[in-house]
Amino acid sequence: MRKEVIGPFQLFAMIVLFELGTAVVVPIGLESGHAVWISILMALPGGILLYLVYAYLYRQFPDLVISGYTRKILGKWIGWPLSLLYLPVLTYNGSRNLREAGDLLISSSYDRTPIFIINCIMVIAVMYILYQGIEVFSRTAEIYFWVIVLMGLIANFVVIIAGLVQFKNLFPIHPGEWVEALKSAYPNIWIFPYGELVCFTAILPHFNSKHKIGRTGVGAMALSAFLLSFTHAVEMSVLGEDIYSRTTFPMFTTITLVNVANFLQRLDALVILTLIIGVFFKMSIYCYAAVSIAADLFHVKEPRRLVIPVGSVVLYSSFVSAENFPLHMNDGKVFLENILPILCAVIPVLLFIVHRIRRRFGWYK
Amino acid sequence: MPNETTESRPGEISNSKEQGPPIYLKLEDNIKQICDRLGNSPDLIVRAYESPFQNIRVKTLYINGLIDKELVEEYITHALSFDSLRQGIEPAAEEAFAYAKEKAQNIGKEKIVEDQNSLLEGLLSGDTMILFDGLEKGISVSTSGGEGRSVTEATTQVNIRGPKDSFTESLGTNLSLVRKRIKNPNLWVETLTIGAVTKTDVSIVHIHGLAKEETLQQIRKKLADIHVDSILESGYIEQLIEENNYSPFPTLYNTERPDSVAGNLLEGRIAIFVDGTPFVLILPATFFMFFHTVEDYYQRYDISSIIRILRFICLLVSLFGPAIFVAALNFHQEMIPTPLLINFASQREGVPFPVVIEVLLLEVTFEIIREAGIRMPSQIGQTVSIIGGLVLGQAAVQAGIVSPAMVIVVSLTGISSFATPAFNMALSIRILRFIITFVAAYIGLYGIAIIGLMLVAHLCSLRSLGVPYMSPVAPFASGDQKDIFLRTPLHFMKTRRRLISKDSKVPGTTAQLSRDGRHES
Numbered sequence: 001m002r003k004e005v006i007g008p009f010q011l012f013a014m015i016v017l018f019e020l021g022t023a024v025v026v027p028i029g030l031e032s033g034h035a036v037w038i039s040i041l042m043a044l045p046g047g048i049l050l051y052l053v054y055a056y057l058y059r060q061f062p063d064l065v066i067s068g069y070t071r072k073i074l075g076k077w078i079g080w081p082l083s084l085l086y087l088p089v090l091t092y093n094g095s096r097n098l099r100e101a102g103d104l105l106i107s108s109s110y111d112r113t114p115i116f117i118i119n120c121i122m123v124i125a126v127m128y129i130l131y132q133g134i135e136v137f138s139r140t141a142e143i144y145f146w147v148i149v150l151m152g153l154i155a156n157f158v159v160i161i162a163g164l165v166q167f168k169n170l171f172p173i174h175p176g177e178w179v180e181a182l183k184s185a186y187p188n189i190w191i192f193p194y195g196e197l198v199c200f201t202a203i204l205p206h207f208n209s210k211h212k213i214g215r216t217g218v219g220a221m222a223l224s225a226f227l228l229s230f231t232h233a234v235e236m237s238v239l240g241e242d243i244y245s246r247t248t249f250p251m252f253t254t255i256t257l258v259n260v261a262n263f264l265q266r267l268d269a270l271v272i273l274t275l276i277i278g279v280f281f282k283m284s285i286y287c288y289a290a291v292s293i294a295a296d297l298f299h300v301k302e303p304r305r306l307v308i309p310v311g312s313v314v315l316y317s318s319f320v321s322a323e324n325f326p327l328h329m330n331d332g333k334v335f336l337e338n339i340l341p342i343l344c345a346v347i348p349v350l351l352f353i354v355h356r357i358r359r360r361f362g363w364y365k
Numbered sequence: 366m367p368n369e370t371t372e373s374r375p376g377e378i379s380n381s382k383e384q385g386p387p388i389y390l391k392l393e394d395n396i397k398q399i400c401d402r403l404g405n406s407p408d409l410i411v412r413a414y415e416s417p418f419q420n421i422r423v424k425t426l427y428i429n430g431l432i433d434k435e436l437v438e439e440y441i442t443h444a445l446s447f448d449s450l451r452q453g454i455e456p457a458a459e460e461a462f463a464y465a466k467e468k469a470q471n472i473g474k475e476k477i478v479e480d481q482n483s484l485l486e487g488l489l490s491g492d493t494m495i496l497f498d499g500l501e502k503g504i505s506v507s508t509s510g511g512e513g514r515s516v517t518e519a520t521t522q523v524n525i526r527g528p529k530d531s532f533t534e535s536l537g538t539n540l541s542l543v544r545k546r547i548k549n550p551n552l553w554v555e556t557l558t559i560g561a562v563t564k565t566d567v568s569i570v571h572i573h574g575l576a577k578e579e580t581l582q583q584i585r586k587k588l589a590d591i592h593v594d595s596i597l598e599s600g601y602i603e604q605l606i607e608e609n610n611y612s613p614f615p616t617l618y619n620t621e622r623p624d625s626v627a628g629n630l631l632e633g634r635i636a637i638f639v640d641g642t643p644f645v646l647i648l649p650a651t652f653f654m655f656f657h658t659v660e661d662y663y664q665r666y667d668i669s670s671i672i673r674i675l676r677f678i679c680l681l682v683s684l685f686g687p688a689i690f691v692a693a694l695n696f697h698q699e700m701i702p703t704p705l706l707i708n709f710a711s712q713r714e715g716v717p718f719p720v721v722i723e724v725l726l727l728e729v730t731f732e733i734i735r736e737a738g739i740r741m742p743s744q745i746g747q748t749v750s751i752i753g754g755l756v757l758g759q760a761a762v763q764a765g766i767v768s769p770a771m772v773i774v775v776s777l778t779g780i781s782s783f784a785t786p787a788f789n790m791a792l793s794i795r796i797l798r799f800i801i802t803f804v805a806a807y808i809g810l811y812g813i814a815i816i817g818l819m820l821v822a823h824l825c826s827l828r829s830l831g832v833p834y835m836s837p838v839a840p841f842a843s844g845d846q847k848d849i850f851l852r853t854p855l856h857f858m859k860t861r862r863r864l865i866s867k868d869s870k871v872p873g874t875t876a877q878l879s880r881d882g883r884h885e886s
Contacts, residue, residue, distance in 0.1 A: 128819055139835060140818070263702075272811070
């Protein structure tokens, strides 16, 4: 079979969709108060550095997914179990996204539909698209990139012309808050959403123009950071710090306030649609990463055969992992602070350092 | 003219039991054999020519209605008078044969046939056969002609501005209509015969130097791989060569407009003409092609662009219209402004069915009216639409079966689906609309969003002869965007589509084509 390839713009679109995914809808970086939008921008340089580490590793091993070069760099005996760690983390993270989408849908209009049905439908769609292959997936991402950009523009525009934005909610920023902002930027926002790009180590082997890898990724990250920061600034300015931190889905609450000339109102559907699309792509990328790492670790020739098992695991863990949404958010905090940094930052940086040392001293056979 | 011709009815000739592929020495045996194999069909005309020489006996055969009578009269009769041979002594049959063959060159496409099968094949495609007594071969002269529909106005792809001619059922006429528009030696035509029984002529037309060689090879291979009895319409070819048999979306474009074919050939696409149908296939086709019309290029760019955007809005309305209505009424009442919601509720007070049943009732009725309107003779078609549209719609509301708002939604979607210029694309949208409505009835907007995602993914997975169906949007090519959603001014369109044509960058290619006659590649 022909090797599937993805182009620079496709990668760009995928990264933007992945970054915006859930982060645009759920509150992030609660510690920083109303300076959350600054935290998002502050975390960007760190995120870019981390991405450049992934990009470097990709350039060194252009045909291998992360589990492949982990074994090359650290040796089979350390590399294999270490890569195996990625599987539960990726599937769990995917299932978390699914849960968030399911809960938003249930709280917005499907109060009588079981979460299983909601999540199941999403997982079926994810399985379908992954079964079509990464090329089809990346093309779909390209189209939805424009859809998301368009919807984002409409939503922000409507909120602004409705006269809801109040700058007093954003400014002034006191010196102490800058420190707070920095604290919430590192490691929280740095890892979620930027560090989660570690999933792309499974997609990069399909990338077709090696020399554009840095530019594409950094551009996409910068754009998504800007969009995220802007959206959260708008949300914060509309809701104020107090409501922003208490509401489950600030964007949803923001948009329900819109009423332009008694005509443009009730744009909730726009937010729900954004979340569905975002979660869909984010989850698909998680599942894809899990599928290709699993295929690499267990030597499965046809990765497509793993789509259904991985999808089922994600579906199952999405509703058994937490009893209710607050518990789910709490789990998320622990997960974000303790487990994700290891996989997103520590292991790749370790690989980077070991690889440099081994190459420097010629310790590769 | 010294020659008197006598027409003999082949039906009178008795059957001969002999069989065999070669042409016999004796003329009568040949005639008998041919009549026999054609089942003594009365449209086979055998004409005997009284030659000035005793030893030479000649007969011509053709099938009435397939030939151009004037050609036969003028040339064959002339050729067989053996005028210039008259001075000499009695010529041998061989000599007369050579003479007749030379004369036949006046008509062209003459060839020597040596077995009965090719003789019959020639006869059936409109050739005239000249058989000599005492020779085991004959001359076949291409005299095909006969009755056909004349070039008329396009009926399926109507436009306000632009040429009014359309293709006919005759392959030759169709090719000439395109040649008249592209006066360039690089317009190349390859013809092959497909169909074990029908032996239909199929022509592949492309502009040498613009069409991609790999695509051409692929088409040639695919056409060569077709093994069926009959090709009665280009739809047969379409279904036999398309890659995605299980997709609702058409991956080949068809048109009956010569200007559309010419435009597409100039973009580097390839056309397949099939004898016997006015519909010409164009490939590779992309999704967005089905929403463009040739008229977009004849009107000013601003108007065309706005109309194009309108068409895409119509696409969304006709796909998602009833679904969103059902979803809003069933799941998302908060999306509808309160006064309107109360209004809907009061309208639906007397309606006994759930919203989705109501939609289905109306949609199915609408489809029935539409289908009946197509098949009816045109005089009655009007009546059907009046009965269907006015009487049924109005009466159904008054009878309390459906609510008035529903009639509006369904008729709006119905009319929107007519705004898609390509009929086959409109058909697939009609089918998908039902599926999406069902999903919306089950799980509301969420279902619509998910099925939308799956639909886009499916569209992205399609290919038309190797070209991604959604190109140039996915994969995105920024240089090719000027003729997709908008129609930018003509002086911007100096490049051809990268994935489709061989030469995309150079605006001078066209100039080169016209200057040298041949394109260097």
